[in-house]
Amino acid sequence: LSVGIVIVAAGRGERAGSPEEGPKQYRPIGGRAVIAHTLERFVTWPQASKIVVVIHRDDEKLLRSALEQVAGLPEIEIAFGGATRQQSVLAGLRQLEESGVTHVMIHDAVRPFFDHDLLDRVAAALAAGAPAVLPAMPVTDTLKRGDTNGLVVDTVPRTGLHAAQTPQSFRFADILAAHEKAEADGKTDFTDDAAIAEWCNLPVTLVIGSADNVKLTIKRDIAMADEKLNAGLL
Ligand code: C5P
Structure with a gap:
């Protein structure tokens, strides 16, 4: 297995609060940028062969200073x-096309x-031959479908339902082809990569995710992550 890593960090993070605070992937938690924590966990993982970070054109400086916060200043591609x-x-x-990786993990910064x-x-699931692997957590809340008036329409059975996480991981050639096909067909509304694999009829293997592996989306998520890190809880 030769595993490339794609970390997507080009979002503007509008949901995380006022725009002047900048994108959430560069906000400090526990004294370092969010993306510095993310990168460190990949660069210290022995199986990561090449790391690409996808950024917004305006964020090069932000990324450079975040990289300085990662031990050993990792070699990455942008x-x-x-x-x-x-x-x-x-x-x-x-960006990974010429690198010769056989597999890729795609992760939210x-x-x-x-x-x-x-x-x-x-x-391990990739090594066992799965073309697509999705870490996910079984849904534990009871789920309600609401209508536009704020009234409950029904209760959605949660048997078999999972909340998708990243890194979603794939045989490299399969996911590149799937993404290229989605682009060529003008299909632009996929919210994760497993959905693109499903659309191409690739079997997607579920593996258990982790409760800590949350997406920092709103301002409160950043504040809570900061507190937990400072308290040594993460
Ligand atoms: O917006 P959302 O929460 O889905 O973002 C998930 C990840 O995708 C974030 O790390 C964000 O930076 C990245 N993203 C991106 N390019 C975009 C939108 C989001 O790389 N245009």
């Missing part, structure tokens, strides 16, 4: 992302709290 996550992923995959056990579980 690609520039697009208007959607899907476009950013494709830019990252194209704003999920800094995965551990090496999770990466090992995902890699």
Whole structure:
């Protein structure tokens, strides 16, 4: 297995609060940028062969200073992302095209709290031959469908339902082809890479994710992550 890593970090993070605070992947938690934590967990994982970080054109400086916060100042490649996550992923995959990796893990920069056990579980499923692997957590809340008036329409059975996480991981040639096909067909509304694999009829293997592996989405997520790190809880 030769595993490339694509970390997507080109989002503007509008949901995380006021725009002047900048994209959430560069906000400090526990004294370092979110993306510095994310990168460190990949660069210290022995199976990562090449790392591409996909950024917005305006964020090069922000990334450079975040890299200085990672022990050993890792060697990474930079690609520039697009208007959607899907476009950013494709830019990252194209950057890896000549690298000879057999597999790729695609990860959100704003999920800094995965551990090496999770990466090992995902890699083991790839090594066993799965073309696509999705870390996910079984849904534990009771789910309600609401209507536009704020009334409950029904209760959605949660049997078999999972909340998708990253790194979603794939045979490199398969996911590149799937992304290229989605782009060529003008399909731009995929919110994760497993959905593109499903659309191409690739079987997607579920592996258990991790409860800590949350996506830092809103301002409160950043504040809570900061507190937990400072308290030594993460
Ligand atoms: O917006 P969302 O929460 O889905 O973002 C998930 C990840 O995708 C983030 O790390 C974000 O930086 C990245 N992203 C991107 N390019 C975009 C939109 C989001 O790389 N155009």
